Amino acid sequence: MRITLNALLFANTDWYLYNFRLPLAKALRAEGHDVVLLSPPGDYASLLTREGFRWIGFPFSRKGANPLAELATLWRLIWLYRTERPDLAHHFTIKCVLYGGIAARLSRVRATVSAVTGLGHVFMTESWRNRLLRPLVSLIYRLVLGRSQIIFQNPDDRDEFCRLGLVEEARSNVIRGSGVDTDYYCPPGRPRGEGPVTVLMVGRLLREKGVREFVEAAAIARKRLPEVRFLLAGDSDPGNPSSIDPNVIAEWQRQGDVAFLGHRSDVRDLLQAADLAVLPSYREGAPRSLLEAAACGLPIVATDVPGCREIVSNGINGLLVPALDSKLLADAILDLLADAGLRADMGKRSRALACEFFSQDRVIRETTDVYLRALGG
Numbered sequence: 462m463r464i465t466l467n468a469l470l471f472a473n474t475d476w477y478l479y480n481f482r483l484p485l486a487k488a489l490r491a492e493g494h495d496v497v498l499l500s501p502p503g504d505y506a507s508l509l510t511r512e513g514f515r516w517i518g519f520p521f522s523r524k525g526a527n528p529l530a531e532l533a534t535l536w537r538l539i540w541l542y543r544t545e546r547p548d549l550a551h552h553f554t555i556k557c558v559l560y561g562g563i564a565a566r567l568s569r570v571r572a573t574v575s576a577v578t579g580l581g582h583v584f585m586t587e588s589w590r591n592r593l594l595r596p597l598v599s600l601i602y603r604l605v606l607g608r609s610q611i612i613f614q615n616p617d618d619r620d621e622f623c624r625l626g627l628v629e630e631a632r633s634n635v636i637r638g639s640g641v642d643t644d645y646y647c648p649p650g651r652p653r654g655e656g657p658v659t660v661l662m663v664g665r666l667l668r669e670k671g672v673r674e675f676v677e678a679a680a681i682a683r684k685r686l687p688e689v690r691f692l693l694a695g696d697s698d699p700g701n702p703s704s705i706d707p708n709v710i711a712e713w714q715r716q717g718d719v720a721f722l723g724h725r726s727d728v729r730d731l732l733q734a735a736d737l738a739v740l741p742s743y744r745e746g747a748p749r750s751l752l753e754a755a756a757c758g759l760p761i762v763a764t765d766v767p768g769c770r771e772i773v774s775n776g777i778n779g780l781l782v783p784a785l786d787s788k789l790l791a792d793a794i795l796d797l798l799a800d801a802g803l804r805a806d807m808g809k810r811s812r813a814l815a816c817e818f819f820s821q822d823r824v825i826r827e828t829t830d831v832y833l834r835a836l837g838g
Contacts (some may be wrong), residue, residue, distance in 0.1 A: 462678065464660050465493055465494060465495070465551055466489075466494040466495070466547075466549050466832075466836075467494075467495045467497070467498050467547045467548045467549075468489055468494050468495065468497070468544070468545065468547060468548065468549045468550075468551065468832075469496075469497045469498075469499060469542075469545060469547035469550045469551070470482055470485070470486060470496065470497070470498050470499065470550075470551050470707050471499040471500070471519075471550060471551070471552050471553065471556055471557045471561045472499075472500050472552075472553040472554055473500065473501065473507075473521075473523055473553070473554045473556055473557055474497075474500055474501060474503055474506070475500045475501070475502065475503040475506045475508075475509060475516070476503060476504070476505045477500070477553060477554065478498050478500055478505070478509060478516075478553075479505040479509055480505075481553075481749065482553065482639065482641040483509070483512065484640065484642070484747070484821050485639075485640075485824075485825055485826060486498060486512075486514060487512070487756040488825045488829070489829075490513075490514075490632065491546045492829075496514055496515075496702065497514075497515050497516075497517060497545060498514050498515070498516045498517070499516075499517045499519050499541075500516070500518070500519065501518065501519060501520050501521060502518040507520060513669060517541070517545075519537070519538065519541065521534045521538075521556070521560075522534075523556060523700040523701070523702075534560065535560055535563060535564065538560055538561065538563075539563075539564045539567050539568055540565040540609070541564070542561075542564045542565055542567075542568035542570060545569055546568075546570075547565075548570070548571045548572065548576065548729050548836070549570070549571065549572045549573070549832060549835060549836065550565045550570050550572075550574070551573075551574040551576065551832075552565075552573065552574070552575050552576065553576045554578070555577070555578075555753055557573060558575045558576070558606075559579060559601050559602070559605055559607065559796055562575060562601075562604075562605030562606065562609060563601070563604070563605060566604075566605070566608065571836065572610075572697045572832070572835035572836045572837075573608065573609040573610070574609060574610045574611075574612060574828075574831055574832060574835050575605070575606055575609045575610070575612070576612045576614075576615055577606075577611055577612065577622065577746075578613075578614050578618070578745075578746030578747075583712075583754070586670065590648065592607050592785045593615070599625065599627060602622075602627040602628075603627055606622075606627060606628045606632070607629075609632065609835070610632055610634060610784060610831050610832075610834055610835040611628050611632055611633050611634065611745075612634050612635075612636050612745030612831055613633060613634070613635050613636075614635070614636065614637055614638055614745075614747035614765050614768065614829070615635065615637065615746060615747055615768050615771045616635050616747075616771075618746065618767060618768075618769075619633045619635055619769030620727045627718075634827075634831050634834075636827045636828060636831070637747045637771055637772075637818060637819060637820055637824075638746070638747035638748075638749065638752050638814045638824060639747075639749060639773060639819060639824060640819065640820060640821035640822070640823065640824030640825060641749070641752040641753055641755075641756045641819050641820065642756075642820075642821045643756045643815055643816050643819075643820050643821070644736070645729065646729055646732070646753045646756035646757050646815075647756065647757060647758070647812075648733070648757055648758030648803070648808070648812060649733035649734070649757075649758075653804075653805070653808075654728060656692070656734070656738075657689070657690050658686075658688070658689045658736050658798060659689070659690045659691075659692060659734060659735045659736050659737075660679070660682075660689060660690070660691045660692070660735070660736065660737045660738075660739055660794060660798075661692045661693075661694065661731055661732065661735035661737070661738055661739070661751035661754075662675050662691075662692070662693045662694070662695075662738070662739045662740060662741075662750075663693075663694045663695060663728060663731070663732075663738070663740075663753070663754070664693075664695045664740060664742070664748075664750055665695045665696060665697070665698045665701070665704075666693075666695055666698065666704065666705045666710060667694060667701055667703040667704060667705065668703045668705060668743075669703050669742060669743045669744065670695075670740070670741075670742050670743075671740065671741025671743060671764065671784065671785075672693070672705060673705075673741050673787075674741040674784075674785065674786070674787045675691070675693065675719065675739060675741050675790070675791055675792075676693075676713050676716075676719050677787035677790035677791075678739075678741070678787045678788075678790040678794060679691035679718040679719045679791075680716070680718045681787065681788065681791035682794050682795055682798070683718050685795060686795070686798060689777075689798060691718060691719045691720065692719070692720050692722055692735070693720070693721050693722065694722045694723075694724075694725045694728060694731055694732065695722075695723075695724070696723055696724035697710070701709060711759070726752060728750075729753070729757065731751060732757040732759060733757055735754075735759060736759075736798075736804060737759065737760055737762065737794065737798065737804065738750070738751065738754035738759040738761045738762070739761070739762045739763070739790075739794065739799055740761070740762075740763045740764070740769060741763070741764050741782075741784065741790050742763070742764055742766060742768070742769060742784070743764070743766060743784050744766050744767055744784075745766065745767065745768025745769055746768050747768050747771060747772065747819075748768055748769065748772070751763060751769065751772045752772060752815060752819050753813040754811070755772060755778065755811035755812065755814055756811075756812065756815040756816070756819070756820070757812075758808040758809065758811055759808050759811055759813040760778060760779050760783075760797055760803075760804045760807035760811065761764070761773045761778060761779035761780075761807075761811060762779055762780050762782065762790065762793045762794055762797065763779060763780075763781060763782075764781065764782060764783065764784040764790075765781040765782065765783060765784070766784050769781070772814070772819075774810075775813075777810055778807045778808075778809070778810040778811040778814055779797075779807055780793040780796065780797065789796065
Protein backbone atom coordinates (compact mmCIF):
# COMPACT_ATOMS: atom_id res chain seq x y z
CA MET A 462 0.00 0.00 0.00
CA ARG A 463 1.54 3.35 -1.06
CA ILE A 464 -0.73 5.85 0.65
CA THR A 465 -0.91 6.78 4.31
CA LEU A 466 -4.20 5.79 5.91
CA ASN A 467 -6.08 6.33 9.12
CA ALA A 468 -7.34 2.77 9.60
CA LEU A 469 -9.85 1.69 12.22
CA LEU A 470 -10.27 -1.98 13.23
CA PHE A 471 -13.53 -2.69 15.11
CA ALA A 472 -14.32 -6.00 16.84
CA ASN A 473 -16.69 -7.17 19.56
CA THR A 474 -13.92 -8.05 22.05
CA ASP A 475 -10.41 -6.80 22.75
CA TRP A 476 -9.50 -10.50 23.07
CA TYR A 477 -10.33 -10.98 19.39
CA LEU A 478 -8.23 -8.00 18.32
CA TYR A 479 -5.24 -9.13 20.36
CA ASN A 480 -5.34 -12.81 19.45
CA PHE A 481 -6.45 -12.64 15.83
CA ARG A 482 -5.72 -9.20 14.36
CA LEU A 483 -2.64 -7.86 16.12
CA PRO A 484 -0.29 -9.03 13.32
CA LEU A 485 -2.44 -7.20 10.77
CA ALA A 486 -2.37 -4.03 12.87
CA LYS A 487 1.41 -4.29 13.20
CA ALA A 488 1.83 -4.80 9.46
CA LEU A 489 -0.26 -1.69 8.74
CA ARG A 490 1.76 0.34 11.22
CA ALA A 491 5.01 -0.90 9.70
CA GLU A 492 3.81 0.50 6.35
CA GLY A 493 3.38 3.92 7.96
CA HIS A 494 -0.39 3.88 8.51
CA ASP A 495 -2.14 5.15 11.63
CA VAL A 496 -4.13 2.36 13.28
CA VAL A 497 -6.92 2.73 15.83
CA LEU A 498 -8.32 -0.36 17.57
CA LEU A 499 -11.93 -0.27 18.76
CA SER A 500 -13.76 -2.77 20.98
CA PRO A 501 -15.62 -3.12 24.27
CA PRO A 502 -13.23 -2.96 27.24
CA GLY A 503 -11.73 -6.15 28.61
CA ASP A 504 -8.60 -7.78 29.95
CA TYR A 505 -6.67 -7.45 26.68
CA ALA A 506 -7.00 -3.70 26.20
CA SER A 507 -3.87 -3.03 28.23
CA LEU A 508 -1.96 -5.53 26.09
CA LEU A 509 -3.02 -3.69 22.94
CA THR A 510 -1.88 -0.34 24.32
CA ARG A 511 1.34 -1.95 25.55
CA GLU A 512 2.00 -2.87 21.92
CA GLY A 513 1.88 0.86 21.16
CA PHE A 514 -1.58 1.06 19.59
CA ARG A 515 -4.29 3.57 20.35
CA TRP A 516 -7.23 1.57 21.64
CA ILE A 517 -10.70 3.05 22.19
CA GLY A 518 -13.14 1.35 24.52
CA PHE A 519 -16.65 1.16 23.11
CA PRO A 520 -19.04 -0.71 25.44
CA PHE A 521 -22.01 -2.49 23.88
CA SER A 522 -24.06 -5.60 24.53
CA ARG A 523 -23.26 -8.50 22.21
CA LYS A 524 -26.83 -9.83 22.58
CA GLY A 525 -28.70 -6.59 23.19
CA ALA A 526 -32.45 -6.81 22.56
CA ASN A 527 -33.63 -3.42 23.86
CA PRO A 528 -34.35 -1.29 20.75
CA LEU A 529 -33.79 2.03 22.52
CA ALA A 530 -30.49 0.87 23.97
CA GLU A 531 -29.38 -0.41 20.57
CA LEU A 532 -30.27 2.91 18.91
CA ALA A 533 -28.27 4.71 21.60
CA THR A 534 -25.31 2.40 20.90
CA LEU A 535 -25.57 3.12 17.19
CA TRP A 536 -25.71 6.87 17.76
CA ARG A 537 -22.61 6.73 19.98
CA LEU A 538 -20.81 4.80 17.26
CA ILE A 539 -21.78 7.29 14.57
CA TRP A 540 -20.49 10.13 16.76
CA LEU A 541 -17.22 8.24 17.30
CA TYR A 542 -16.73 7.64 13.56
CA ARG A 543 -17.39 11.29 12.80
CA THR A 544 -14.84 12.24 15.45
CA GLU A 545 -12.15 9.79 14.33
CA ARG A 546 -12.72 10.29 10.58
CA PRO A 547 -11.00 7.06 9.45
CA ASP A 548 -10.10 6.61 5.80
CA LEU A 549 -10.81 2.90 6.08
CA ALA A 550 -12.82 0.91 8.63
CA HIS A 551 -12.46 -2.86 8.90
CA HIS A 552 -15.28 -4.52 10.84
CA PHE A 553 -15.02 -7.98 12.40
CA THR A 554 -17.89 -10.16 13.72
CA ILE A 555 -21.51 -9.67 12.75
CA LYS A 556 -22.72 -6.95 15.10
CA CYS A 557 -19.66 -4.84 14.36
CA VAL A 558 -20.19 -5.38 10.63
CA LEU A 559 -23.81 -4.23 10.86
CA TYR A 560 -23.45 -1.32 13.29
CA GLY A 561 -20.03 -0.28 12.04
CA GLY A 562 -21.26 -0.36 8.48
CA ILE A 563 -24.18 1.93 9.27
CA ALA A 564 -21.93 4.31 11.21
CA ALA A 565 -19.35 4.37 8.44
CA ARG A 566 -21.95 5.06 5.79
CA LEU A 567 -23.58 7.89 7.73
CA SER A 568 -20.16 9.32 8.60
CA ARG A 569 -18.97 9.21 4.98
CA VAL A 570 -16.02 6.93 5.70
CA ARG A 571 -14.13 6.57 2.46
CA ALA A 572 -13.84 2.77 2.45
CA THR A 573 -15.18 -0.12 4.52
CA VAL A 574 -14.19 -3.77 4.68
CA SER A 575 -16.52 -6.29 6.31
CA ALA A 576 -15.21 -9.60 7.65
CA VAL A 577 -18.15 -12.03 7.56
CA THR A 578 -17.79 -15.44 9.19
CA GLY A 579 -21.21 -16.86 8.45
CA LEU A 580 -24.84 -15.79 8.64
CA GLY A 581 -24.76 -15.71 12.42
CA HIS A 582 -26.98 -16.86 15.26
CA VAL A 583 -30.13 -15.18 13.88
CA PHE A 584 -30.01 -17.38 10.76
CA MET A 585 -28.48 -20.55 12.23
CA THR A 586 -30.80 -21.02 15.22
CA GLU A 587 -34.56 -21.53 14.96
CA SER A 588 -36.69 -19.50 17.36
CA TRP A 589 -39.66 -17.20 16.99
CA ARG A 590 -37.46 -14.20 17.84
CA ASN A 591 -34.86 -15.09 15.21
CA ARG A 592 -37.51 -15.69 12.56
CA LEU A 593 -38.90 -12.22 13.24
CA LEU A 594 -35.45 -10.64 13.12
CA ARG A 595 -34.28 -12.24 9.86
CA PRO A 596 -36.03 -9.88 7.40
CA LEU A 597 -34.70 -6.84 9.29
CA VAL A 598 -31.18 -8.26 9.54
CA SER A 599 -31.26 -9.15 5.82
CA LEU A 600 -32.27 -5.58 4.95
CA ILE A 601 -29.46 -4.14 7.09
CA TYR A 602 -26.98 -6.54 5.48
CA ARG A 603 -27.95 -5.28 2.02
CA LEU A 604 -27.65 -1.64 3.07
CA VAL A 605 -24.36 -2.10 4.92
CA LEU A 606 -22.60 -4.44 2.52
CA GLY A 607 -23.71 -2.71 -0.65
CA ARG A 608 -20.72 -0.35 -0.65
CA SER A 609 -18.25 -2.51 1.26
CA GLN A 610 -15.61 -5.00 0.25
CA ILE A 611 -16.55 -8.24 1.97
CA ILE A 612 -14.11 -10.88 3.19
CA PHE A 613 -15.47 -14.40 3.67
CA GLN A 614 -13.43 -17.17 5.22
CA ASN A 615 -14.80 -19.91 3.00
CA PRO A 616 -16.56 -20.11 -0.39
CA ASP A 617 -19.71 -21.69 1.12
CA ASP A 618 -20.49 -18.54 3.10
CA ARG A 619 -19.78 -16.34 0.08
CA ASP A 620 -22.07 -18.42 -2.14
CA GLU A 621 -24.86 -18.37 0.49
CA PHE A 622 -24.72 -14.59 0.88
CA CYS A 623 -24.77 -14.17 -2.91
CA ARG A 624 -27.68 -16.62 -3.25
CA LEU A 625 -29.71 -14.66 -0.69
CA GLY A 626 -28.95 -11.43 -2.53
CA LEU A 627 -27.16 -9.93 0.48
CA VAL A 628 -23.92 -9.11 -1.36
CA GLU A 629 -22.59 -8.57 -4.86
CA GLU A 630 -20.19 -11.22 -6.09
CA ALA A 631 -17.89 -8.52 -7.46
CA ARG A 632 -17.33 -7.20 -3.92
CA SER A 633 -16.80 -10.63 -2.37
CA ASN A 634 -13.38 -11.98 -1.44
CA VAL A 635 -12.39 -15.29 0.16
CA ILE A 636 -9.47 -15.23 2.60
CA ARG A 637 -9.24 -18.43 4.57
CA GLY A 638 -8.88 -17.39 8.19
CA SER A 639 -7.00 -14.70 10.08
CA GLY A 640 -3.65 -16.37 9.43
CA VAL A 641 -1.46 -18.53 11.61
CA ASP A 642 2.14 -17.90 12.59
CA THR A 643 3.71 -21.07 11.21
CA ASP A 644 7.04 -20.27 12.88
CA TYR A 645 5.43 -20.20 16.32
CA TYR A 646 2.84 -22.94 15.72
CA CYS A 647 5.04 -25.80 14.57
CA PRO A 648 5.46 -29.53 15.19
CA PRO A 649 7.22 -30.54 18.42
CA GLY A 650 10.91 -31.23 18.40
CA ARG A 651 10.35 -34.82 19.53
CA PRO A 652 8.37 -37.74 18.12
CA ARG A 653 4.74 -37.90 19.14
CA GLY A 654 3.39 -40.88 21.05
CA GLU A 655 5.93 -40.92 23.88
CA GLY A 656 3.34 -40.14 26.56
CA PRO A 657 -0.36 -40.97 27.04
CA VAL A 658 -2.34 -40.78 23.80
CA THR A 659 -4.20 -37.47 23.86
CA VAL A 660 -7.17 -36.17 21.86
CA LEU A 661 -7.56 -32.39 22.03
CA MET A 662 -10.41 -30.04 21.22
CA VAL A 663 -9.83 -26.28 21.39
CA GLY A 664 -12.93 -24.08 21.35
CA ARG A 665 -15.38 -22.04 23.36
CA LEU A 666 -18.06 -23.92 25.27
CA LEU A 667 -20.83 -23.29 22.74
CA ARG A 668 -23.45 -25.65 21.36
CA GLU A 669 -22.45 -24.89 17.75
CA LYS A 670 -18.86 -25.91 18.45
CA GLY A 671 -20.05 -29.48 18.98
CA VAL A 672 -19.01 -29.71 22.62
CA ARG A 673 -21.80 -32.18 23.43
CA GLU A 674 -20.81 -34.41 20.52
CA PHE A 675 -17.17 -34.33 21.66
CA VAL A 676 -18.12 -35.39 25.18
CA GLU A 677 -20.40 -38.17 23.91
CA ALA A 678 -17.73 -39.41 21.46
CA ALA A 679 -15.16 -39.42 24.27
CA ALA A 680 -17.45 -41.61 26.39
CA ILE A 681 -17.88 -44.06 23.50
CA ALA A 682 -14.17 -44.17 22.66
CA ARG A 683 -13.00 -44.60 26.24
CA LYS A 684 -15.13 -47.70 26.67
CA ARG A 685 -12.72 -49.34 24.20
CA LEU A 686 -9.58 -47.34 25.05
CA PRO A 687 -9.93 -46.17 28.66
CA GLU A 688 -6.30 -45.01 28.79
CA VAL A 689 -6.79 -42.30 26.11
CA ARG A 690 -7.07 -38.75 27.43
CA PHE A 691 -9.68 -36.37 26.00
CA LEU A 692 -8.97 -32.69 26.69
CA LEU A 693 -11.08 -29.62 25.94
CA ALA A 694 -9.34 -26.23 26.14
CA GLY A 695 -11.79 -23.33 26.06
CA ASP A 696 -13.78 -21.07 28.28
CA SER A 697 -17.46 -20.35 28.62
CA ASP A 698 -18.84 -17.35 26.76
CA PRO A 699 -21.78 -15.91 28.73
CA GLY A 700 -22.31 -13.15 26.17
CA ASN A 701 -23.08 -15.69 23.45
CA PRO A 702 -26.66 -17.01 23.19
CA SER A 703 -25.28 -20.48 22.38
CA SER A 704 -23.25 -20.73 25.58
CA ILE A 705 -23.73 -24.08 27.33
CA ASP A 706 -25.34 -24.08 30.77
CA PRO A 707 -22.62 -24.26 33.47
CA ASN A 708 -24.64 -27.00 35.22
CA VAL A 709 -24.34 -29.17 32.11
CA ILE A 710 -20.60 -28.57 32.02
CA ALA A 711 -20.36 -29.51 35.70
CA GLU A 712 -22.19 -32.79 35.01
CA TRP A 713 -19.83 -33.62 32.14
CA GLN A 714 -16.88 -32.92 34.40
CA ARG A 715 -18.35 -35.26 37.00
CA GLN A 716 -18.65 -38.04 34.40
CA GLY A 717 -14.91 -37.75 33.85
CA ASP A 718 -14.49 -38.71 30.19
CA VAL A 719 -13.27 -35.24 29.20
CA ALA A 720 -10.92 -32.98 31.16
CA PHE A 721 -12.16 -29.40 30.86
CA LEU A 722 -9.09 -27.15 30.97
CA GLY A 723 -10.80 -23.77 30.71
CA HIS A 724 -9.06 -20.86 29.00
CA ARG A 725 -5.41 -21.63 28.28
CA SER A 726 -2.64 -19.33 27.16
CA ASP A 727 -0.40 -22.30 26.27
CA VAL A 728 -2.41 -23.65 23.35
CA ARG A 729 0.73 -24.30 21.32
CA ASP A 730 2.12 -26.53 24.07
CA LEU A 731 -1.16 -28.42 24.25
CA LEU A 732 -1.18 -28.95 20.48
CA GLN A 733 2.42 -30.10 20.42
CA ALA A 734 1.70 -32.61 23.20
CA ALA A 735 -1.49 -33.94 21.56
CA ASP A 736 -1.82 -36.83 19.11
CA LEU A 737 -5.10 -35.85 17.45
CA ALA A 738 -7.10 -32.63 17.09
CA VAL A 739 -10.91 -32.70 16.95
CA LEU A 740 -13.56 -30.07 16.15
CA PRO A 741 -17.18 -31.29 15.72
CA SER A 742 -18.52 -27.82 14.85
CA TYR A 743 -21.86 -27.25 13.12
CA ARG A 744 -20.44 -24.50 10.88
CA GLU A 745 -17.36 -22.30 10.83
CA GLY A 746 -15.69 -19.48 8.98
CA ALA A 747 -12.15 -20.86 9.09
CA PRO A 748 -11.61 -22.16 12.63
CA ARG A 749 -8.40 -20.84 14.14
CA SER A 750 -8.09 -23.90 16.36
CA LEU A 751 -7.81 -26.18 13.31
CA LEU A 752 -5.37 -23.84 11.55
CA GLU A 753 -3.12 -23.94 14.61
CA ALA A 754 -3.52 -27.71 14.90
CA ALA A 755 -2.56 -28.14 11.25
CA ALA A 756 0.47 -25.87 11.66
CA CYS A 757 1.56 -28.02 14.62
CA GLY A 758 1.44 -31.08 12.39
CA LEU A 759 -1.60 -32.80 13.84
CA PRO A 760 -4.05 -35.10 12.07
CA ILE A 761 -7.58 -33.77 12.45
CA VAL A 762 -11.07 -35.16 12.85
CA ALA A 763 -13.71 -32.54 12.03
CA THR A 764 -17.23 -32.24 10.72
CA ASP A 765 -17.98 -32.03 7.01
CA VAL A 766 -19.28 -28.46 7.20
CA PRO A 767 -18.26 -25.10 5.71
CA GLY A 768 -15.02 -23.87 7.23
CA CYS A 769 -13.82 -27.24 8.50
CA ARG A 770 -13.66 -28.86 5.08
CA GLU A 771 -11.46 -26.01 3.81
CA ILE A 772 -8.81 -27.14 6.31
CA VAL A 773 -9.37 -30.91 6.43
CA SER A 774 -9.23 -33.00 3.28
CA ASN A 775 -10.92 -36.29 4.05
CA GLY A 776 -8.41 -39.12 4.04
CA ILE A 777 -5.50 -36.77 3.34
CA ASN A 778 -4.73 -34.83 6.53
CA GLY A 779 -7.66 -36.08 8.59
CA LEU A 780 -11.18 -37.42 8.54
CA LEU A 781 -14.50 -35.63 8.04
CA VAL A 782 -17.74 -36.84 9.63
CA PRO A 783 -21.33 -35.56 9.57
CA ALA A 784 -22.24 -32.92 12.11
CA LEU A 785 -24.34 -33.88 15.15
CA ASP A 786 -23.32 -37.56 15.00
CA SER A 787 -21.38 -38.58 18.11
CA LYS A 788 -21.15 -42.24 17.06
CA LEU A 789 -19.48 -41.55 13.71
CA LEU A 790 -17.25 -38.99 15.40
CA ALA A 791 -16.12 -41.65 17.89
CA ASP A 792 -15.56 -44.15 15.05
CA ALA A 793 -13.30 -41.70 13.19
CA ILE A 794 -11.32 -40.94 16.34
CA LEU A 795 -10.86 -44.65 17.06
CA ASP A 796 -9.77 -45.31 13.46
CA LEU A 797 -6.93 -42.81 13.75
CA LEU A 798 -5.98 -43.82 17.27
CA ALA A 799 -5.49 -47.37 15.98
CA ASP A 800 -2.88 -46.34 13.38
CA ALA A 801 0.08 -44.25 14.56
CA GLY A 802 1.70 -44.37 11.11
CA LEU A 803 -1.38 -42.94 9.43
CA ARG A 804 -1.57 -40.20 12.06
CA ALA A 805 2.05 -39.26 11.38
CA ASP A 806 1.49 -39.09 7.60
CA MET A 807 -1.65 -37.01 7.98
CA GLY A 808 0.12 -34.69 10.39
CA LYS A 809 2.86 -33.97 7.85
CA ARG A 810 0.23 -33.12 5.25
CA SER A 811 -1.55 -30.82 7.74
CA ARG A 812 1.68 -28.92 8.28
CA ALA A 813 2.31 -28.54 4.55
CA LEU A 814 -1.26 -27.30 3.99
CA ALA A 815 -0.98 -24.70 6.77
CA CYS A 816 2.32 -23.36 5.47
CA GLU A 817 1.12 -23.09 1.88
CA PHE A 818 -2.39 -21.68 2.30
CA PHE A 819 -2.95 -20.34 5.81
CA SER A 820 0.24 -18.56 6.82
CA GLN A 821 -0.04 -15.21 8.58
CA ASP A 822 2.03 -13.43 5.92
CA ARG A 823 -0.20 -14.66 3.12
CA VAL A 824 -3.41 -13.63 4.88
CA ILE A 825 -2.06 -10.14 5.67
CA ARG A 826 -0.98 -9.69 2.05
CA GLU A 827 -4.40 -10.77 0.75
CA THR A 828 -6.16 -8.49 3.26
CA THR A 829 -4.21 -5.39 2.28
CA ASP A 830 -5.01 -6.19 -1.36
CA VAL A 831 -8.70 -6.01 -0.39
CA TYR A 832 -8.03 -2.63 1.28
CA LEU A 833 -6.67 -1.33 -2.02
CA ARG A 834 -9.79 -2.48 -3.84
CA ALA A 835 -12.00 -0.84 -1.20
CA LEU A 836 -10.10 2.43 -1.69
CA GLY A 837 -10.47 2.18 -5.45
CA GLY A 838 -6.79 1.53 -6.02
